[in-house]
Amino acid sequence: MKLILSTSNLMLGGHPVIRQPTEKSNVELINSLRANFQAAQQQHRSGGEENVPETKQQYAAWTKQEDDALYIPATDFAHGLSEERSQYDITVKLFYLPGIPASRRCAHTREAIDLVLRELHVDSIDLLIVSFPGILFDADDDSEEEEMSSDTGSEEPDNFDSIIQTWRTLEGLQEQGMIAQLGVAEFGSERLARFLPHTRVKPSVDQINLKDCCVVPKSLILYAKQERIQLLTHNDCMDVLPVGTTRELLGPGAKGAGILASAPDADDGIQGDVAPQWVVKYTAVVKDRGVVESKGYFALADVGSCVQQQQQ
Amino acid sequence: MGLLALGTALDWPEAKKRADQVRKWGIEQLLANWHRAKGKERNALLWGDEVEYLVVAVDDEAKKARLSLAQAEILKSLAEDEASWKQGTRPQSPNNEHDGEEPPHFHPEFGRFMLEATPGKPWGIDFKDLLKVESNMKWRREVAKAHMAPNEHPITLTTFPRLGTKDDYIKPYYPPSGPALRSQFVPDEIANPHIRFPTLAGNIRSRRGRKVELNVPVYKDTNTPEPFKDPTVNYDLHIWPEDDDVRNGAAKDGHVYMDAMAFGMGSCCLQITFQAKNMTEGRKLYDQLSPLGPILLALTAATPIYKGFLVDTDVRWNQISGAVDDRTREELGELPLKNDRWRIPKSRYASNSTYISQDPRLRKEYLDPDLIIDEDIKKRLMDDGMDDLLATHFAHLFIRDPLVIFSEDLEELDLNKADHFENLQSTNWQHMRFKPPPPDKDDIGWRVEFRSMEIQMTDFENAAFSIFIVLVTRAILTYDLNFYISIQRTAENMETAHARNAVHDQKFYFRKDPFSPRRPNPHSSSGSNVSSTTSSAANSPPPSPSLTPVESEYELMTISDIINGSADGSFPGLIPLVESYLNSVNVDVETRCSLASYLDLIRKRANGTLWTGAKWIREFVATHPDYKQDSVVSERICYDLVKAVDEMSVNEGRNGTVGWELLKGKNT
Numbered sequence: 001m002k003l004i005l006s007t008s009n010l011m012l013g014g015h016p017v018i019r020q021p022t023e024k025s026n027v028e029l030i031n032s033l034r035a036n037f038q039a040a041q042q043q044h045r046s047g048g049e050e051n052v053p054e055t056k057q058q059y060a061a062w063t064k065q066e067d068d069a070l071y072i073p074a075t076d077f078a079h080g081l082s083e084e085r086s087q088y089d090i091t092v093k094l095f096y097l098p099g100i101p102a103s104r105r106c107a108h109t110r111e112a113i114d115l116v117l118r119e120l121h122v123d124s125i126d127l128l129i130v131s132f133p134g135i136l137f138d139a140d141d142d143s144e145e146e147e148m149s150s151d152t153g154s155e156e157p158d159n160f161d162s163i164i165q166t167w168r169t170l171e172g173l174q175e176q177g178m179i180a181q182l183g184v185a186e187f188g189s190e191r192l193a194r195f196l197p198h199t200r201v202k203p204s205v206d207q208i209n210l211k212d213c214c215v216v217p218k219s220l221i222l223y224a225k226q227e228r229i230q231l232l233t234h235n236d237c238m239d240v241l242p243v244g245t246t247r248e249l250l251g252p253g254a255k256g257a258g259i260l261a262s263a264p265d266a267d268d269g270i271q272g273d274v275a276p277q278w279v280v281k282y283t284a285v286v287k288d289r290g291v292v293e294s295k296g297y298f299a300l301a302d303v304g305s306c307v308q309q310q311q312q
Numbered sequence: 313m314g315l316l317a318l319g320t321a322l323d324w325p326e327a328k329k330r331a332d333q334v335r336k337w338g339i340e341q342l343l344a345n346w347h348r349a350k351g352k353e354r355n356a357l358l359w360g361d362e363v364e365y366l367v368v369a370v371d372d373e374a375k376k377a378r379l380s381l382a383q384a385e386i387l388k389s390l391a392e393d394e395a396s397w398k399q400g401t402r403p404q405s406p407n408n409e410h411d412g413e414e415p416p417h418f419h420p421e422f423g424r425f426m427l428e429a430t431p432g433k434p435w436g437i438d439f440k441d442l443l444k445v446e447s448n449m450k451w452r453r454e455v456a457k458a459h460m461a462p463n464e465h466p467i468t469l470t471t472f473p474r475l476g477t478k479d480d481y482i483k484p485y486y487p488p489s490g491p492a493l494r495s496q497f498v499p500d501e502i503a504n505p506h507i508r509f510p511t512l513a514g515n516i517r518s519r520r521g522r523k524v525e526l527n528v529p530v531y532k533d534t535n536t537p538e539p540f541k542d543p544t545v546n547y548d549l550h551i552w553p554e555d556d557d558v559r560n561g562a563a564k565d566g567h568v569y570m571d572a573m574a575f576g577m578g579s580c581c582l583q584i585t586f587q588a589k590n591m592t593e594g595r596k597l598y599d600q601l602s603p604l605g606p607i608l609l610a611l612t613a614a615t616p617i618y619k620g621f622l623v624d625t626d627v628r629w630n631q632i633s634g635a636v637d638d639r640t641r642e643e644l645g646e647l648p649l650k651n652d653r654w655r656i657p658k659s660r661y662a663s664n665s666t667y668i669s670q671d672p673r674l675r676k677e678y679l680d681p682d683l684i685i686d687e688d689i690k691k692r693l694m695d696d697g698m699d700d701l702l703a704t705h706f707a708h709l710f711i712r713d714p715l716v717i718f719s720e721d722l723e724e725l726d727l728n729k730a731d732h733f734e735n736l737q738s739t740n741w742q743h744m745r746f747k748p749p750p751p752d753k754d755d756i757g758w759r760v761e762f763r764s765m766e767i768q769m770t771d772f773e774n775a776a777f778s779i780f781i782v783l784v785t786r787a788i789l790t791y792d793l794n795f796y797i798s799i800q801r802t803a804e805n806m807e808t809a810h811a812r813n814a815v816h817d818q819k820f821y822f823r824k825d826p827f828s829p830r831r832p833n834p835h836s837s838s839g840s841n842v843s844s845t846t847s848s849a850a851n852s853p854p855p856s857p858s859l860t861p862v863e864s865e866y867e868l869m870t871i872s873d874i875i876n877g878s879a880d881g882s883f884p885g886l887i888p889l890v891e892s893y894l895n896s897v898n899v900d901v902e903t904r905c906s907l908a909s910y911l912d913l914i915r916k917r918a919n920g921t922l923w924t925g926a927k928w929i930r931e932f933v934a935t936h937p938d939y940k941q942d943s944v945v946s947e948r949i950c951y952d953l954v955k956a957v958d959e960m961s962v963n964e965g966r967n968g969t970v971g972w973e974l975l976k977g978k979n980t
Contacts, residue, residue, distance in 0.1 A: 011790060087354075091898055127898070208901065216901050231901040285897050288356035289589055290437030292790040292896045 001270065002069040003250070003259070004115070005299040007032040009079075011292055026240045029279065029297050033249060037062075037257040040073030057268060059259050070270075072250070072259060080121025081284055081293060088284045088293070090125045092116050093185070093207075095240050095279040098133035102162030104277070106169040108300070112280040113178065115298045120284055129183035129207050130170065132163055136238060137186035137208050164198045171201045183207060185234070189223040196227065207232045241276045241299055250274060250301075260303070272304040319718030321511040324518030327717045334714040337725045338732035339689055342706060342748070343696050345730060349749045350591055355757030357786075358434040358587040361778040363449055364580035364767055365427045365456060365466035368954050369483045372463070376947055377954040378483040379425035379472050380464050381501060386427065389459040390418045409447060416452040422512075423578035424504050425482070427456055427466065434587070437786070439903045446775035446906075453771060453961065465958050468767045468774070470579045470628045473617040473950045476570060478544055494523060494552040495572035497544070497619065502574045508716050512739075513573040515715045516638040523554045526575055526634040527567035531622035531812070531930075535942040542569045544619065568621045575618070576635020576661070579628040580767040582612070582774055584781050585747070587757045593789070594758035595669040595702070598746045600788045601781075602664055603795045603822065604886075605743040605764040606805035607874055610814045611917055612766040612777060614925030620950075622933060622943045625810040626926040627766060629743075633659040636741065638715065653711075654684045660712055663806040664742035666705040667799060673828065674701075677862040678798050686711050709740045728752070743806070764806075769925055769957050770964050770975065776910035783907075784886055787893040793826045797866040813927060816920050819868035824883060875918035887915050916977065923974040931973070932956065 010032050044062040064074030081088060094112050096105055109130075117123060173179050183205030187195065196202060206229050210216065216231065224231050248255060252262035252269065261269035277300045284294040322330065369380040397415045414432025421428050429452040435441045456466040474481045476497035490500030492510040494517065503509045517523055530540045545563045549555040554571075563569035588594035613626035637659040642652040649655065658665065665680050683704070690707035694700065714735045721731055730751050737745075745761040762781055768774045787793060801821035808818045869883065877885025890911065894904070916922040923931070933939055938948045945953075956970045965975030972978070 011792070083354075089898070205898075210901070210904075221901070232898050233901055233904045235895050283896055288436065289789075290357055290786045290897065292893065295896055 001304045003301045003303050004069050004071050005033055006075055007036050007296045010295045026237050029240055030245060030249065032297065037073060059257065072257065077118045085122050087286055089287050090120065090122065090282065090284045091127045092125050093129040093131060093281045095131045096133055097241060097276055097278055098239060100277050102166060105166045108278045109169055111300065112278055112298065113173065116280060116282045120282065120294060124178050124180065127181045127183055127205060128170065128179045129185055129205060131185040135186045137188055167199060174201050181205065189217065189220040192223060203229060205230050205232050207234045209234055209236065240279045243274065243276060246274050246276045246301055270303055274301050274303045276301040319720040321507045322717045322719055324515045327515055328713065330717050330722055331713040333722060334717055334732050334735055335710050338736050339692055339710065340725060341727060341730050341733040343693065344727040345748050345751045346698060348751065352749060352757050353590045355587050355589050357437045359782055360430055360434045360585050362583045363429050363452065363468065363774055364421060365468055366472050366580060367425050367427060367460060367464055368467045369464045370954060375951045377951040378481050379475065380483050381424045382464065383420060383424045383427060383504065386459050387418060387420055410451050413444065413448060416448065416455060418456065420504050420506065422504055422509055423574060424502060426578065426580065429456060439899050442779050443903055443906055445779060446771055449771035449775055467954060467957055468580060468769055468961065469957060470615040470766050471618065473945050473953060474620045474947065475578060476575060476619040479947060489551050493572045493574065494554045496546050496549050496555065497570065498572050498574045511716045516573060516636055519638040519640065519713065521640055523557050523571045524573060524635050524637055525562045526570040526631050527564040528618050528631060529566060529624040530568050531624045531943050533941045533943050535940055539565045541565055542567065545569055568618050568623055570619060573635045576632035579632055581763065582765040582767045582777060583761060583763045584778055585759050585761040586785055587759050591758045594746060594760050596671060597760045597785055597788065598744050599667045599669040599671065599674065600793060600795050601760065601762050602744050603797050603802050605663065606802060606809045607820060607871060609764040609766065609806065610809035610871055612768060613815060614766040614768060616926045616930050617945050620945050622930065622945060624812050626812050626814060627810055629806065630810055633661040636661045656684055656711065657682065660739060661741035663803045664744045665799060666708055668701050668705045668746060670699065670701060673794050673796060675859065675862060678796050680799050683708055684711050710736055712736060712740060715739055769971065770961050772964050772975065773913065776913045779910050780914050783890045783893065787889045790893050791889065792828050794828050795823050795826055797821055797823050798862055801866065815871050815924055819870055820874065821866050822869045822874050823866045872919045876915055887911055921977055925974060928971065928974045929953065
């Protein structure tokens with residue numbers, strides 16, 4: 001079974017997450033998911049159905065099952081953007097998560113984009129930035145970014161061939177007109193140089209995370225300028241949705257949403273392992289006014305006893 | 313300053329007789345324009361900054377700095393150049409840095425020693441535009457300098473330290489006590505000779521029934537005489553009836569006394585105007601920026617010297633307020649009301665008194681219960697369909713008399729113009745201004761002007777504060793921030809901002825939680841077609857019985873907490889909000905670096921790592937060998953200060969050069 005987690009529009013969510021500059025983390029995603037779950041639960045509770053007997057699986061009331069997907073919380077995709085499509089710059093960033101086989105990325109990409117298009121009521125996006133797991137840009141080191149393995153040590157760093165393979169899918173979507181421009185994240189100049197010859201559609205954007213953005217390697221600035229790749233900044237973290245965090249978010253207990261069963265033999269929730277597959281972030285900015293009208297995340301996790309095994 | 317039409321300006325007794333007609337016609341012009349423009353939609357964010365300069369002539373031999381009254385010649389020469397640029401020859405600029413940018417515009421100001429410069433074209437929100445602001449400001453300074461005599465400099469001090477002293481502080485020299493200002497300190501020639509300005513100054517004095525009266529508390533240093541009696545005041549002058557003012561106690565003990573409009577309107581400010589997407593958004597920004605006015609005033613503090621004395625206040629605001637205060641003794645409450653209509657609590661130049669947004673978060677309790685309005689004007693506006701809040705706003709501005717009336721303009725009412733409306737609007741100098749689109753310019757939308765900031769000595773600082781305010785407006789709209797507090801608290805904050813070192817020593821009322829509750833309807837905030845622009849249904853704030861008392865919504869905060877966030881996280885801080893906004897939009901690396909340096913300046917000004925201009929000037933005076941700890945800022949100190957400020961505008965405190973304490977800090 002698929003779990004589709006959503007934050008809804010963060011701009012309407014009351015308290016935006018204001019991060020201390022020292023933090024590099026996924027608090028925005030996690031807090032806004034949690035807040036959205038709680039809001040949905042609360043709305044349900046105050047919906048006047050107090051006399052309904054407490055069922056074992058309370059989450060059924062505020063989530064929605066559609067085929068093999070459970071939407072957490074239930075979303076009807078009823079609200080789009082308030083002005084015409086042409087007024088907006090829509091940027092989508094797709095995080096492929098560590099440990100998930102690259103072979104699934106084609107389907108994952110379509111799934112993620114599709115949710116965003118439905119959410120915003122549009123049929124195309126302006127920029128898709130993809131973030132491959134395990135690529136870490138190091139601004140202090142002018143030589144080359146390192147390839148990192150995640151802390152479990154059980155996965156291979158994303159290899160170059162799978163990046164090219166994924167890029168083919170993106171080029172296809174771009175050629176279909178669904179995406180105007182493509183971008184990558186955390187590519188240093190050497191990786192870019194290696195990557196570009198393999199592309200039909202060049203990335204227009206390289207998004208880099210810089211604690212202090214005044215230390216961008218000169219080589220990267222020059223190379224990007226030469227290749228007409230725009231260097232943009234971000235402050236997302238690498239592993240945006242670790243398994244443990246996902247369990248905590250969906251599990252029983254004070255901080256959880258009560259989706260997952262409390263014990264292997266309990267029937268108060270879904271049984272089995274949970275495996276986050278991807279996270280997508282979208283922002284719709286009113287172009288000539290610089291106002292962010294819509295921003296949110298979707299995340300997808302597989303759950304159940306027949307969760308596809310992770311690639312070892 | 314507004315349009316400078318020419319004509320026959322009426323002296324006060326005549327002008328007073330025509331005041332009602334101008335107000336009536338102004339209101340009819342407002343209504344015609346409001347009907348025409350209220351549905352304007354989808355205007356882009358455009359914004360502009362105004363930088364004002366003192367023109368200072370430096371005499372290196374005599375070691376003297378004097379104000380130059382060369383405004384007219386400089387502007388003439390600039391205008392000739394502007395005309396030739398338009399024909400294709402561009403001003404020389406090394407390495408074509410300003411290719412594609414329109415040449416800057418220069419404007420006259422009240423003081424004949426002042427210049428105002430604006431960018432040739434308004435800025436947009438394209439982040440690359442933000443990068444051009446500072447270099448454009450520097451370009452303006454270069455262009456201005458190029459049209460001055462070699463010993464003249466455009467200096468961005470708020471006030472000239474020795475304006476109004478006994479010596480020859482102006483060039484060319486004119487003796488004081490002219491018929492328009494009747495000041496014992498400054499000559500009429502200090503003002504722009506355009507008939508509008510002497511008339512304005514003269515009519516303020518006539519209406520008021522005496523000269524304007526500015527008393528600024530002197531800074532008491534160890535050798536300052538006690539009690540301090542302003543030694544520059546002449547009690548034996550008998551040229552004008554107003555010379556009696558000082559014999560009637562106008563000059564107060566312990567204060568530096570000034571008696572002319574030039575002491576206030578001769579101050580340089582940094583003002584930012586934004587174009588909103590529609591009237592609704594403009595009204596929202598007007599309200600939300602209002603509580604920030606005093607905070608930014610204290611943060612930009614740069615005015616510690618008047619008339620050759622260190623004073624005990626850090627900002628210019630109240631001096632300008634007093635310098636154009638045309639209220640009569642009856643309006644001031646000093647005499648019982650007999651001839652005048654109202655007691656009026658504030659000068660025409662003051663913190664703003666109204667909220668105007670049709671925002672459900674605007675509670676009645678935030679409004680000023682004692683607001684003075686002209687009920688007939690309000691009725692006229694509402695009868696024609698204007699909503700209560702906006703009608704109240706204009707009915708408040710229109711309690712004032714028009715000060716400068718040209719008889720030629722009173723022959724026929726032209727509803728396609730806004731001259732009578734602007735007559736009142738532009739002589740209400742509140743810290744926010746809500747500007748309807750000009751009737752003859754179809755491509756301009758509703759605008760809001762943020763007016764409280766003091767000019768900074770360098771363009772780096774001026775760019776930083778301008779851009780900061782722009783980013784704050786984007787954060788306000790993006791997060792639907794709520795800064796509402798009772799408007800009287802903003803007026804109190806404005807007073808608080810005057811205290812010496814208020815930025816660190818004082819606390820300001822500010823709203824504790826700037827966030828709105830979670831909103832169920834996604835379109836509630838975007839408001840592109842909120843019906844309020846066309847109907848008067850939602851014309852006054854809804855009652856709020858179930859809400860907490862307004863007093864519990866705000867508290868006294870330090871500026872550091874307001875800007876940087878409180879240590880316990882209870883208040884997020886304007887900079888973190890702006891950073892959070894920037895993290896939600898695509899910003900290129902180079903732009904983000906520049907923005908980071910601007911935000912860093914503001915962060916450090918707020919937390920005390922960097923000094924305000926006011927503190928730096930005080931330290932400069934205190935450590936000057938010529939200073940005798942008696943509050944006196946001598947000609948030599950003034951000369952050295954001007955030289956230092958001029959150098960600072962070039963080197964900007966880099967590598968420990970002059971001014972590092974307020975620009976860069978120790979380690980760079």
